[in-house]
Amino acid sequence: MTATELKSAAILNLLKAFLETNEGLQIRKKVNLVYQFNIALKKIGFDEVIFTIDLKTGQVTKGAYEGGKPDAVFSLKDEDFIKLATGKMNPQIAFMRRALKIKGSLSAAQKFTPDIFPKPSKM
Structure with missing residues (x-):
């Protein structure tokens, strides 16, 4: 599987540009953590693309x-990543439903919110 098959790749490219804006810089200062995402096309743990x-x-x-260990590692399906990034799925609910798996610091994971992503109107 390649990253181009993931719908998430487009959102991650937009995020890259957004983090260079003034609003993105404010979010970076506030959160100041490293996250790794293991994104699977269909099933968590299989054919994952890492970002x-x-x-x-x-x-x-x-x-x-x-650069060492990320503060938190999230494993989820491509479609669920899109829902999280667009604010259509609450990360805590996704975790409780096992649609989202987390390794590493739970307090760091809780700081990862849909606010980190640019709003659709800015895309």
């Missing part, structure tokens, strides 16, 4: 985090 969202540097990259 790193580094809110310390503002970088969004394909591949595992190379």
Whole structure:
């Protein structure tokens, strides 16, 4: 599977540009954590594409985090990532329903909210 098959890839590219804006810089200062996303096309744990969202540097990259351990690692399906990023799914509810798996710091994971993503009107 390639990243181009993921609908999430388009949102992550928009996020990369958004993190360079003034609003994006404010979010980076506020959160200042590194997240790794393991995004699966159909089933968590299979054929995952890994992305790193580094809110310390503002970088969004394909591949595992190379600067040590990320603060939190999220595993979820492509369609659920889109729902989270667009605010249509609450991260806590997704976690309770097992649509979202988290490794690492739960307090860091709780700081990852849909507010991190640019609003659709700005896209």
